[in-house]
Amino acid sequence: VETLIDAKVDVLAFETIPSFAEAQALVKLLAEFPTFSAWFSFTLADSQHISDGTELSVVVSYLDNFQQVVAIGINCIPPELVTGAIKVMKGHTNKPLVIYPNSGDKYDAVTKTWKESSTGFRFEEKIDEWVQCGANLIGGCCRTTPNDIKTIDKHCQVNK
DSSP states (O other): OHHHHHTTOSSEEEEEEOOHHHHHHHHHHHHTSTTOOEEEEEOEEETTEETTSOBHHHHHHHHTTOTTEEEEEEESSOGGGHHHHHHHHHTTOOSOEEEEOOOSOEEETTTTEEEOOSSOOOGGGTHHHHHHHTEEEEOOOTTOOHHHHHHHHHHHHHTO
């Protein structure tokens, strides 16, 4: 954290957090640097629980109490979990919501290969829905492409 602060970052991103205990530890760490802020984003087991099984609503309500936490979100999750998760988060915070799902492809840790999603997910099909549900910052994680990011940017520019 000190190295990032020395590099004059604008905001810290604590991302791909799988557990509530890790989020709590990061809040304590962040408190050691009171002039800096961060966003927190989580991996999910489903649209209502983070990866360790803790209810997303509990995590969001906890983080909502900290002024240094400037946004809360989800990342590196399948796109089909996003809408439900946004609705859960929106019900427990007024902070900006950050979402950057993966492409929907699945990583096989045994073979160390990616298996393409059979859903054929396309960002342009969901961006309006995510914004209407309350997403403020939208991006992409694993296996998203530069074209996906261009699509998000183009869509968001049109709808400003």
